[in-house]
Amino acid sequence: MEKERRIRILSIIALVIAVLGLTIAFASLSTTLKINGGAKVDAATWDVKFEELSSASTTGSASEIESPTISEDGKKIENMKVHLTKPKDSVTYTVYVANNGSINAEVTSIKTPTLTEKQKKYLEFSATYEDGNPIENSNIINAGEKEKVIIKIRFKEELEKEDLPKEGEEIELSFEIEYVQTDNKKVSTSKSNTPTETDDYIKEGLVLYLDGINNTGKGHDNTTNVWKDLSGNSNDATLQNYDSPTWDSKSLLFNGVNQYAQILTPSNNIPIGESPYTIEVVFKSNNLNVSNGLFNIGVFYVQTKGNAFRTSGKGLDNYYWSNDLIVQCNLQEKRIYNGLTLNSGNKRKIYLNSELQKEDVATVNTELGNVTVGLTYPPLKEYLNGNIYAVRVYNRGLTESEIKHNFEIDKLRFGITSDNNN
Secondary structure, eight states: OOOOEEEEEEEEEEEEEOHHHHHHHHGGGGSOOOSTTOOOOOOOOOOEEEEOOOOOEEETTOEEEEOOEEOTTSSOEEOEEEEEOSTTOEEEEEEEEEEOSSSEEEEEEEEOOOOOHHHHHHEEEEEEETTSOBOOTTOEEOTTOEEEEEEEEEEOSSOOGGGSOSSOEEEEEEEEEEEEEESOOOOOOOOOSSOOOGGGSOOTTEEEEEESSSSSSSSOOTTOSEEOOTTSSOOOEEEESOSSOOBOSSOEEEESSSOEEEOSSOOTTSOOBTOOEEEEEEEEESOTTSOOEEEEEEOTTSTTSEEEEEEETTEEEEESSSOEEEEEOOOOTTOEEEEEEEEETTEEEEEETTEEEEEEEOOOOBOSOEEEESBSOTTTTOBOEEEEEEEEEESSOOOHHHHHHHHHHHHHHHTOOTTOOO
């Protein structure tokens, strides 16, 4: 018997869009405001849909039984029906997911096709971006932009005899993506030597922002003794115990002996008391046999009155002077990392390169004392031996998508890679 299979795709990548919620949320913006006869606020628009569906590209004996079409509202691809008869047969389509509205769109839910364990052995269905990366939660399409998607249905060739289907089948599949509105913005992955603009970082709740590339607010200066706070809160950091500053083009170097930077007059919006916080540090350590201080808020060595973030062995430690959250995450010397800790609603978490490492329940009660970079406790010599590329402090807990967003920018600007040996 010819080993033929008919795969019917009822709804490929059906976009489930929360139009009702958006209509309600933005209805007031569609009115015209007049101030001295002159101001107008344009209506926000939400319009995410399919465009430019290609014809089928086939390999082997594969064929197209019906040509798929995009529905009138652009939300579904319908009537896709293909015929596969032997291993290596495949049918491929391309289509664009276009955001023609004025609001950025973010993936919040993906429903993948349901196949039996037997079917998974010989059938492969995929929907990926043009670069081969899978469609995932938190992916963003900026307003006015579009993403090319590759849809492929393939009869696998890496099969054992017993894995082959014994008779013809008609298999129904569906694949759905749900988008919602977001204030976040997709970061360009251009290979250009021009770094991504610092304005792309998450701004809401940002109370301290030190950047090694733009250390003065007007560019980079290897001679400056003051690290400019770019958040607009005047939390500038003054270098301590430097005969002359030791900057490279992207970071400040610390000797691990006595050098650090200090915010001498911290603003009153630095997170203290039981306020939620996020502390994000891009760093490199040259010696992980000692504790490397990364950032500190509060009183040194007074129980529960401080909030410190440091390395601990090959891991990270966020401690309140008696209450530590320590995670071992196999840090390597002379590699650049994005380390992040937060506490929101007494849920404390540590992330490394945007991946959650560990969490616990902890109450913070920080006093506004020492605010230091590269130092967490002088008597135990918790000075950083290495580099700090950026420090960002928020007076709220960042979301998973926001953490990922910031990390993607850091990765491009500072060269964070799995094999980074700078």
